[in-house]
Amino acid sequence: MKRHDKLADTLPVGTLGILALESSHDMGKRVNDYIVDWRKDRAAQNATASTFAGYNRDSFLIDSACPRFGSGEAKGIINESVRGDDLYLLVDVCNYSLTYTVCGHTNHMSPDDHYQDLKRIIAAVGGKARRITVIMPFLYESRQHRRSARESLDCAMALHELTQMGVESIITFDAHDPRVQNAIPLNSFETVQPTYQFIKALLKNVPDLKVDADHLMVISPDEGAMGRAVYYANVLGIDMGMFYKRRDYSRIVDGRNPIIAHEFLGSDLQGKDVIIVDDMISSGESMIDVATQLKQRKANRIFVAAT
Incomplete structure (x- = not known):
């Protein structure tokens, strides 16, 4: 049996949902468009695929936002139900083009800001999703991946924090040091090589x-x-x-x-x-x-x- 045929006959974990944070808005749209077309083609070729609830949709993107208060603090909001969904969260922690205002001053979003927004959205899910996967093209704090003196282990701490919040799998690209996955040995960590x-x-x-x-x-x-x-x-x-x-x-x-x-x-x-x-x-x-x-x-x- 071909790989695509096996995929079509496999029971989905849950209804697919893509939560593209503002930093990955354009990437999320491109991924969504590809999946919509791919699933339509698969459903046309394989009758089994079309029987799964929510398999074919016009969009898998879920409306979410992280609005900020005047003090610079923020909150995560999801504007539709994600109960039982198989969620994929996309975040680009190196998108420095986004800005926000604090007391009249314009700040460019740092990796810390993007990471906090990611946690806000996960918190907004509230444990209602069937599974959460985080796709982070550049792994947050991956340059601080080891301890060579009296210093913090930021990447390991971030991975621990995400898994403790309910993230089951983390996907990144060419991690600075793949051995950082040793921090979460019981969770899925994929580093795609280019x-x-x-x-x-x-x-x-x-x-x-x-x-x-x-x-x-x-x-x-x-x-x-x-x-x-x-x-x-x-x-x-x-x-x-x-x-x-x-x-x-x-x-x-x-x-x-x-x-x-x-x-x-x-x-x-x-x-x-x-x-x-x-x-x-x-x-x-x-x-x-x-x-x-x-x-x-x-x-x-x-x-x-x-x-």
Whole structure:
């Protein structure tokens, strides 16, 4: 039996509901449109699917909002019933374009603001849903995923908090460190890897790219991305190299130890195209510095891919 046929014959957990927070409004609409069309096609091909209550609907989006008071405080509101629904909550904690007003001052929403809104909506569900899944493309506080000194474990604490509020599954993309799922070993945690999308986009947009050890090399911009770079090198059958950040641990600038230099470990780069892969670009400083160092080593074209 084909996978799609098995899906059509499987009893749904509950009526599908998509709660797209304001940060993911456009993404939620695109996901909803795709599912509406897909389910109509499946129902037309498989009579069993069309018998499930709520399987075919014009929209699976559920009306919700997080209005704010003049003090900047907020509340979560769901404007329709979600009793027995299989809910999927979409939130983009890195959407800095959204603003709110506090005492006449305009504030841009931070990841903390988006995360609080997510918890408000979960609280508004009030335990009435059959299942809650959170889709968070960028995992909240994923950069603070481990303790190396006397410091907080923010990502682990956030995952604990969500599961304790009733979230059964968390889906993210290319988590900064997938081992953070050890914080919630009895719950589902999915980190979707974009390896195929990266390679597909590269081959599609650079038709003259020669994928062999003599013409192409993959570079890890720091020691944290080593595993990712090793995987790409093995899949493509090419060499890899890495930079490690030499930092000044005697002082802190803007909340972090400043980088003194990027040291390179790897074979000769002269004349080779280079792919730099990483999971995130924050300020872009590291990528620019690494690209500069690669050009000084006479690398040919430089391609940067980040989730």
